[in-house]
Amino acid sequence: MKQDLLxxxxxxxxxxxxxxxGSKGGGRFEAYTVPSDxxxxxxxxIHKIQALRAPDLAVRWNxxxxxxxxxxxxxxxxxxxxxxTRMNTFAPGEEITVSPMKTFPIIKDLVTDVSFNxxxxxEVPAFKPxxxxxxxxxxxxxxDVDRVQEFHKCIxxxxxQNTCHVIRDHEENKKAFAxxxxxxxxxxxxxxxxxxxxxxxxxxAKAGLGFCNITKCCTEVCPEDIHITDNAIIPLKERVVTExxxxxxxxxxxxxxxxxxxxxxxxxxxxxxxA
Amino acid sequence: xxxxxxxxxxxxxAGGAGLRAAIEAHDQGARVAVVCKSxxxxxxxxxxxxxxxxxxxxxxxxxxxxxxxRDTMRGGKLLNNWRMAQLHAQEAPDRVLELEEWxxxxxxxxxxxxxxxxxxxxxxxRLAHVGDRTGLEMIRILQQNAVHKGIDVYMECTLxxxxxxxxxxxxxxxxxxxxxxxxxFGARAVVLATGGVGKAWKITSNSWEYTGDGMAMALEAGxxxxxxxxxxxxxxxxxxxxxxxxxxxxxxxxGDGGTLKNKDGKRFMFDYIPEFFRADTADNEREADAWxxxxxxxxxxxxxxxxxxxxxxxxxxxKAGRGTPHGGVYxxxxxxxxxxxxxxxxxxxxxxxxxxxxxDITATAMEIGPTCHYIMGGVRVDPETAAATVPGLFxxxxxxxxxxxxxxxxxxxxxxxxxxxxxAGAGAAAYASRTNARSVDQAQVEAAARAMLAPFEAEGGExxxxxxxxxxxxxQSLVGIIRTEAELKDAIVKLDGLSERVDRVSxxxxxxxxxxxxxxxxxxxxxxxxxxxxxxxxxxQESRGGHTRDDYPKTDAEWGKKNVVTRARGGKLxxxxxxxxxxxxxxxxxxxxxxxxxxxx
Numbered sequence: 112m113k114q115d116l117l118x119x120x121x122x123x124x125x126x127x128x129x130x131x132x133g134s135k136g137g138g139r140f141e142a143y144t145v146p147s148d149x150x151x152x153x154x155x156x157i158h159k160i161q162a163l164r165a166p167d168l169a170v171r172w173n174x175x176x177x178x179x180x181x182x183x184x185x186x187x188x189x190x191x192x193x194x195x196t197r198m199n200t201f202a203p204g205e206e207i208t209v210s211p212m213k214t215f216p217i218i219k220d221l222v223t224d225v226s227f228n229x230x231x232x233x234e235v236p237a238f239k240p241x242x243x244x245x246x247x248x249x250x251x252x253x254x255d256v257d258r259v260q261e262f263h264k265c266i267x268x269x270x271x272q273n274t275c276h277v278i279r280d281h282e283e284n285k286k287a288f289a290x291x292x293x294x295x296x297x298x299x300x301x302x303x304x305x306x307x308x309x310x311x312x313x314x315x316a317k318a319g320l321g322f323c324n325i326t327k328c329c330t331e332v333c334p335e336d337i338h339i340t341d342n343a344i345i346p347l348k349e350r351v352v353t354e355x356x357x358x359x360x361x362x363x364x365x366x367x368x369x370x371x372x373x374x375x376x377x378x379x380x381x382x383x384x385x386a
Numbered sequence: 387x388x389x390x391x392x393x394x395x396x397x398x399x400a401g402g403a404g405l406r407a408a409i410e411a412h413d414q415g416a417r418v419a420v421v422c423k424s425x426x427x428x429x430x431x432x433x434x435x436x437x438x439x440x441x442x443x444x445x446x447x448x449x450x451x452x453x454x455x456r457d458t459m460r461g462g463k464l465l466n467n468w469r470m471a472q473l474h475a476q477e478a479p480d481r482v483l484e485l486e487e488w489x490x491x492x493x494x495x496x497x498x499x500x501x502x503x504x505x506x507x508x509x510x511x512r513l514a515h516v517g518d519r520t521g522l523e524m525i526r527i528l529q530q531n532a533v534h535k536g537i538d539v540y541m542e543c544t545l546x547x548x549x550x551x552x553x554x555x556x557x558x559x560x561x562x563x564x565x566x567x568x569x570x571f572g573a574r575a576v577v578l579a580t581g582g583v584g585k586a587w588k589i590t591s592n593s594w595e596y597t598g599d600g601m602a603m604a605l606e607a608g609x610x611x612x613x614x615x616x617x618x619x620x621x622x623x624x625x626x627x628x629x630x631x632x633x634x635x636x637x638x639x640x641g642d643g644g645t646l647k648n649k650d651g652k653r654f655m656f657d658y659i660p661e662f663f664r665a666d667t668a669d670n671e672r673e674a675d676a677w678x679x680x681x682x683x684x685x686x687x688x689x690x691x692x693x694x695x696x697x698x699x700x701x702x703x704x705k706a707g708r709g710t711p712h713g714g715v716y717x718x719x720x721x722x723x724x725x726x727x728x729x730x731x732x733x734x735x736x737x738x739x740x741x742x743x744x745x746d747i748t749a750t751a752m753e754i755g756p757t758c759h760y761i762m763g764g765v766r767v768d769p770e771t772a773a774a775t776v777p778g779l780f781x782x783x784x785x786x787x788x789x790x791x792x793x794x795x796x797x798x799x800x801x802x803x804x805x806x807x808x809x810a811g812a813g814a815a816a817y818a819s820r821t822n823a824r825s826v827d828q829a830q831v832e833a834a835a836r837a838m839l840a841p842f843e844a845e846g847g848e849x850x851x852x853x854x855x856x857x858x859x860x861x862q863s864l865v866g867i868i869r870t871e872a873e874l875k876d877a878i879v880k881l882d883g884l885s886e887r888v889d890r891v892s893x894x895x896x897x898x899x900x901x902x903x904x905x906x907x908x909x910x911x912x913x914x915x916x917x918x919x920x921x922x923x924x925x926x927q928e929s930r931g932g933h934t935r936d937d938y939p940k941t942d943a944e945w946g947k948k949n950v951v952t953r954a955r956g957g958k959l960x961x962x963x964x965x966x967x968x969x970x971x972x973x974x975x976x977x978x979x980x981x982x983x984x985x986x987x
Contacts, residue, residue, distance in 0.1 A: 134898070150627020150743065162851035166902030167895030171425070173593040176633050176738060178522065179428045195741055218564055219899040229426065229541075237534040238489035249486055250498030256491045260516065263491060263523055267427055303489060 126198060128156050130168065131210040134219045140208060141165075147198070153209060154182050154193035157221075169220035177334060180268030184221050185210045190270040190332045212273040228269050231289045234317065235296055239308040251304045262299035262343060264335040265292065271329035271339055277322045288319035291329035291339050298343035301350065315351045320344070388831070389562075389569045393419045393538075394818040395811070396558055396573040398545050398600060401429035402521075402803030403783025403810070404579030405528035406481075408537050410811025411577070416818050418811075419571065420532065421540040423563070423595050427529045430581050430593060430784075431803065434521025435636035435734065437503055437513025438804070439797030440478035444499040446510035446681060451475040452976055453509050458798060459977045460662070461507040461692045462762070462791025463931040464946055465613065468969035469769040470789040474798070474805050481804035482514045490527045492516055504641040507692040507795040509666075510681060511641075518636045518732045524800060543569060546599070546907060547834040548576060548607040548779065551824035555607070555778025559834050563904065566897020568835055572826055574818035577810045578604060578765060578774075578781040579803075583915045585908075587758035587866070588858035591623055591634040597908040598915030600785040604765045605914065605954040609774040612787045612949040612964075613763035614915070615922035616932040618794055619867050621646075621696035623757025625714035630742045632757040635717065635735060637796040639752075640689045642731050643678060644719035646700070647751065648708040654715075655688035658699035662941075663691060665980045694793040694931050697756040701867050704755065714755035720748055756867060760799065762790040762932055763922070766951070771813030772806050778817060778824075782810035792931020841906040847892030850906040857884055857912060865920050870936045874924040881917050888913060914959075921961055922950040 126147040129140040145159040154172055161168050173179040175194045182193040186209055193209070201207055215223035244250055271291035272278070278285050289297075297314050300306050314320050325348075327340045337343070353360055395411040397404045400422035411418045422429065441454040454475040459466050482500065486492065492514050493501040502511045516523040532539070545560035549570075557572040580600025584592025601611055622635040640646070648654050656674075659667045667688050668674035674687035689696070700715050709715055719728055725748035729736050732747070739745040739752060765774050765781035767788060772780045783803045790798060841847070864877035888910060893903045928942035929935050948963040969977070 148628050150629045152629060152742070155629045161901055162849070162855070166849060166851060166893060167900045169899040169901060173424055173428045173430075173595065174433045175593070176433065176630075177741070178519070178734065179432045179593075181424065181428050197742070222564075222899055225425070232530070233533055235530075238530070240487060240489075248499060249483075251491070251494055252498045253494040256494060260491055260493075263516070263526065264519065265526075266432075266522065267526075300489075303491070306489070 126151070126156055127207070128153070128160065129206065129208045130157070130160065130221070131208070132165075132168070132220050133217065135217055138217075140210075151198045152194055153186055153196040153198065153207075156198065157193060157209070169218070169222045171222055178266060180266030180334075183212055183268045183270050183273065185212060190274045192268060192270070192334050195334060212269070214273045214275070214279045215269075225269055227285060228267070228272055228290070228292060231293050232296070234289070234313070235293065235300070236308050236310055236313065238300060238303065238306055240305040241307050249305065255304045258342060259299050259302050259304075261337055262295045264337055265295050266335060267292065268334060270332045270334065274328045274332045276326070276328065284319070284322060287317070288322050291323075291344065293318060294320065294323070294347060295337060295339055295343045298347050301347065311351055311354045314347055315355060320347055320351060389567060390572065391419065391570070392572040392823070393417045394573070395575045395577060395814045396421060396571045397577040397579055397811075398558065399429065399579035399581060399783070399785075400426055400529075400539065401431035401579060401581060401783060402524055402528060402800060403807035404429070404577070405525070405532050406804050406807030407577045407579055407780075407782055407811035407814065409528065409532055409535065410808045411815040412535050412537050414812055414815035416815035419538045419540060421543050421545055421558070421560070421571065423542065423544050425541050426539050427525055429525060430595060431521045431525045431800070433591075433593070433634065434524070434800055435518040435634065436505055436638040436641065437515030437520045437797050438478070438482055438524065438800040439505065439508060439512050439795065440482045440514055440801055441475060441512060442479045442482065442500060442502060442514065444495055445502045449510040449512060454478070454512065455973070456977050456979070457508050458795060459791070461795040462793055463941065464791065464977065465616070465930060465949070465966065466791030467769055467788030467967060468973060469967065470806070472973065473769055473809070474789055474802060477805045478801040481801065481808065485524065485527050485804075488527050488531045490523050492523070503638060504678065504690065505796040506637050506640065506690040506696065508797065509686070513641070513797040515638070517730070518638050518734050520800065540569070544599070544904065544907070545571075545603070546838060547830070548603045549826055549830050550607055550776070551827060553608065553777065554821075554824055555776060556824035556826050559831055561838060564899050566900060566903070570826065570831060572823060574821050574823055575778045575780060575814035577772075577814050578779065578785050579783050579807065579810070580785045582761040582764070582784040583912065583919070584758045584760070586857060586861045586912050586916045586919075588862040589623065589632040589756075590758040591620060591632055592758065597912045599908065599911040600781070601764055601918070602911030602914045604774060604776070604779065604781065605918070605952070607776050607779060608954075609776045609779055610766040611764060611918055611952040612766045613792070613922070614761070614918040614952050615926050615950060616762035616792050617758065617919060618693055618760040618762060618932045619697045619756040620759035621693055621700055621756055622717055622754040624743065625710070625753050625755045626712040627743060633738065633742070634757065634759070635752060635754050636732070637693070639717055639719050639732060639735060642719065642727075643722045644717050645687070645689050645722065646696070647716040647718055648703050649710055649716075650708060653689070654703055654708070655691065655696065655699060658695060658702070659688050659691070660695060663695070667691065692793050692795060697867055698934060700756055710753045712753055714753040716751035717754045718751035720750055760784060760794055761919075762792060762794055763787045763919070770809065771816070772810035773813055773817070778821065780810040780814045782806040792933060838907060841891050841893040841903060842897075844890055844892035847890040848887055850891050850893065850902055850909055853884055853887055853891060853909060854905060854912070857881075857909070857916065860884070861916055865916070865923060868934050868936050869923050871924065874920055877920045878917070878924070881913060881920060885913050917959060918952045921959060922952060925950050925961055925963070
């Protein structure tokens with residue numbers, strides 16, 4: 112049966128992908144040609160390659176509808192979801208390459224080790240709500256939750272983490288930098304109408320907000336169109352500046368003793384990334 | 387030496403039910419692990435769109451658990467386990483409010499409370515939601531909560547076999563997807579939260595994970611499955627282009643005013659109002675449209691009849707030649723609501739059609755058709771504790787059965803995950819605290835390991851992908867929305883043939899992250915559960931909910947008193963009928979009442 116399928120001749124109705132195959136030790140692009148269907152996305156072609164050409168081709172996917180954020184890859188070098196990249200967006204005859212996300216260590220083929228993101232998530236202090244209203248309810252108004260709902264759209268595809276030049280070409284920065292996805296998470300908590308936890312010191316120091324020099328690469332690749340830089344990162348930077356570098360706030364803290372840590376003391380500014 | 391771990395409670399699956407179970411078991415003091423096939427946060431729950439059904443009464447103060455219970459039982463054609471439906475209706479509001487305590491941000495009413503939307507089969511606007519991405523909100527909040535509690539999560543780890551000792555649960559055995567190496571969990575209790583088996587059908591809204599492995603493991607360990615013939619085909623899946631066929635289109639489109647039309651522009655659902663729902667359903671367009679704003683003086687639009695009714699109606703329209711060019715019908719919200727409204731309420735539907743089908747749903751109607759979505763049947767459980775019939779085994783969510791009877795109402799799944807996920811976690815923790823750790827039977831482990839490696843040893847066998855495609859074709863054409871004895875018997879023969887071929891399947895490459903091997907293993911559970919579905923469907927000689935027999939088109943009162951039970955004995959499936967638990971008279975009257983308002987609180 113398999114022989115018959117392989118014998119299918121390349122025709123007008125065929126589509127070719129150059130897919131990165133390999134593991135930790137290295138790899139190369141392999142070209143695969145399979146029959147084409149109307150409306151195909153890159154992930155459909157990958158599935159067809161698995162079924163007809165390379166059954167052990169490793170790829171992550173789940174929903175195939177842009178909702179789960181599993182099938183992140185680099186398509187012709189652009190970080191994208193394979194399930195939301197239509198084949199008809201490429202010019203006829205255009206070479207199409209699919210490679211794994213570059214920022215994370217390779218496991219096999221298109222699958223990378225994204226545990227960095229899950230480790231950073233563990234460092235985020237939990238949501239801590241203020242007391243309920245007198246009538247026992249939680250009242251929040253739509254206009255107050257709109258901006259946080261934007262952050263909650265994140266599907267954790269980690270394309271923003273992948274594209275962020277602070278860590279893309281600087282493995283050494285990963286230790287002290289949480290990345291755009293986590294800044295969206297921090298922003299969601301900081302701007303949550305009910306939350307009382309204070310994470311600003313953590314955001315400044317451990318999460319490495321200062322590394323970001325707002326080039327907006329993360330925003331550009333976000334499949335959910337979250338305005339990561341404008342709506343999450345910049346407001347967080349402003350809050351950090353107000354909290355730690357505003358002289359009035361500093362005096363207030365000294366007098367009122369609101370904070371245990373003194374800003375700007377003992378801890379050097381995080382180095383800015385070499386973009 | 388096999389990678390070995392030991393816990394009080396092992397939860398299999400990290401969707402809504404699994405995470406809620408893990409959180410509860412942890413809070414009750416158990417040492418808990420969550421084991422899941424994908425990365426954390428990618429489980430099927432993430433795809434849920436419309437909302438969580440709970441009688442919060444924020445939009446309609448008339449709503450209460452009794453009305454929700456009545457809707458659920460009637461939607462399930464009275465085959466539901468009444469006690470599960472009761473607990474579900476009573477506890478769902480607390481479970482939703484709890485998510486808010488953990489940071490969830492639902493859409494709001496003008497008064498700042500949780501907004502609720504209309505959905506099929508629900509008397510009142512009842513679904514707490516976040517636009518059309520409610521599942522994402524729910525899974526993320528549960529995921530973050532579990533992470534903050536320090537619960538151990540084993541990602542990309544597939545469990546293949548439950549281990550038993552003297553008929554009681556002793557642990558579970560499987561493999562790491564990344565390395566292909568084996569992993570063994572010793573556990574006093576196991577909670578199955580593995581979802582359904584939708585990947586057995588060709589046109590499906592389900593992901594690769596839905597291969598029925600939880601049900602297959604439960605069967606093998608000696609547990610009962612019930613109601614396996616009850617499969618839900620969601621009325622509205624995408625039909626064009628072919629690559630997205632089956633992708634879900636939320637019921638929220640109709641909940642927010644969208645209506646179904648055939649190729650002649652006729653709102654055909656008015657022709658398909660069954661006697662059972664006649665008293666609750668509008669019989670003209672004016673009343674149907676007025677219902678959205680005024681539920682006291684109008685009956686519900688037939689566009690929002692329960693899913694089984696709508697899916698059958700669409701099927702009939704298409705077969706009668708009144709379908710769209712691509713074999714669906716039209717779902718039109720463009721002519722009924724403003725573009726701003728549609729984009730605000732249904733952002734991911736807008737995005738999905740725009741990106742994948744070049745259709746602007748604010749300007750033109752969508753083409754939709756039924757898609758395999760959910761299985762009401764599954765592991766038989768105790769309503770209070772979610773205990774299966776094997777000591778130490780628990781099940782919650784889609785893998786469990788009873789709650790939804792013959793047909794699930796939209797929105798009742800997410801609430802089911804929360805209510806019974808919590809109950810399963812509590813049940814498992816309590817069981818674990820009063821039982822000793824059992825010993826692992828090495829013979830069981832070795833047999834499972836041998837079976838898992840067999841596809842590497844077989845030479846010249848078939849490619850698992852082609853067998854999977856044939857299985858999907860078989861289930862789609864012979865065990866679909868409309869069934870007959872002849873086709874079901876034909877399916878049984880075909881499934882037996884596929885089983886023999888699966889035994890000889892061979893895979894290429896090595897054990898490291900090898901999807902061909904993974905599929906070869908998944909095929910065994912897919913086939914076993916497909917057989918359970920098909921044989922149960924053959925046994926039930928009536929039409930009810932998600933089970934429609936062309937040769938027995940009527941609902942039969944006698945069959946309404948029975949569950950079809952599936953067991954595996956000596957590797958073979960055995961089926962029989964057993965009496966359905968009967969609900970107390972007071973609840974029965976409530977369910978059968980034809981009052982428009984349901985019943986007072």
